[in-house]
Amino acid sequence: MTPQSQSARIREICAMAPVIPVIVIKDAAWAEPLARSLVAGGLAVLEVTLRTPAALEAITAMARVEGAIVGAGTVITSQDVHRAQAAGARFAVSPGLTDTLADACEDCALPLLPGAATASEAMQAVEAGFDTLKFFPAGPAGGPAYLKALAGPLPGIRFCPTGGVSAANAPEYLALPNVLCVGGSWIAPEEMMRQGDWSGIEALARQAAGLRP
Numbered sequence: 001m002t003p004q005s006q007s008a009r010i011r012e013i014c015a016m017a018p019v020i021p022v023i024v025i026k027d028a029a030w031a032e033p034l035a036r037s038l039v040a041g042g043l044a045v046l047e048v049t050l051r052t053p054a055a056l057e058a059i060t061a062m063a064r065v066e067g068a069i070v071g072a073g074t075v076i077t078s079q080d081v082h083r084a085q086a087a088g089a090r091f092a093v094s095p096g097l098t099d100t101l102a103d104a105c106e107d108c109a110l111p112l113l114p115g116a117a118t119a120s121e122a123m124q125a126v127e128a129g130f131d132t133l134k135f136f137p138a139g140p141a142g143g144p145a146y147l148k149a150l151a152g153p154l155p156g157i158r159f160c161p162t163g164g165v166s167a168a169n170a171p172e173y174l175a176l177p178n179v180l181c182v183g184g185s186w187i188a189p190e191e192m193m194r195q196g197d198w199s200g201i202e203a204l205a206r207q208a209a210g211l212r213p
């Protein structure tokens with residue numbers, strides 16, 4: 001799967017819902033009810049960060065939930081790519097992009113949403129065949145005004161801003177012509193998962209799913 005066809009698939013995935021929940025999961029037992037509540041709330045595309053020991057098992061459990069399209073986040077190395085794919089991830093998200101990462105995803109045919117925070121990083125990603133990027137870290141890098149400025153010289157690129165995005169500022173990003181969706185951890189707070197507040201998470205998902213202007 002070439003970077004171009006990976007990027008085409010990533011565009012489709014990013015267009016499915018206005019928000020991709022960024023999930024940091026500490027207990028794989030939470031995975032199935034979490035995925036069910038997010039899908040029920042209208043968010044089908046889910047990113048599980050490989051930041052916790054439970055992440056791979058959680059990906060496997062969530063991938064079995066009907067309607068869920070589960071990807072792995074915090075994919076940094078080729079080993080991450082292989083582990084994510086073996087666990088059942090259907091796409092990968094990275095805070096950045098390296099040749100090694102691009103090659104590993106191409107070899108595995110795992111669509112990659114690579115990260116970029118500057119015009120040069122975005123241009124390098126385009127040279128490597130990726131035209132759909134994660135804008136990371138969105139808030140600290142400059143927020144909606146920064147991303148709006150990139151749309152002029154780089155009109156073909158579409159972004160998923162992530163990092164410091166909330167229900168309050170998501171509409172500002174989603175109104176930009178170069179934004180397909182946003183990513184954020186606010187839809188799956190650890191405390192709500194710990195308490196098994198699945199209906200509360202479903203309500204957060206429903207609110208997020210209605211954010212597209």
Ligand SMILES: O=C(O)C(=O)C[C@H](O)[C@H](O)COP(=O)(O)O
Nearest residue numbers: 049073074095162163164184185
């Ligand atoms: O883990 C990764 O791969 C990352 O790139 C970082 C996450 O996307 C952000 O941590 C989410 O940001 P918040 O919504 O502000 O919590």
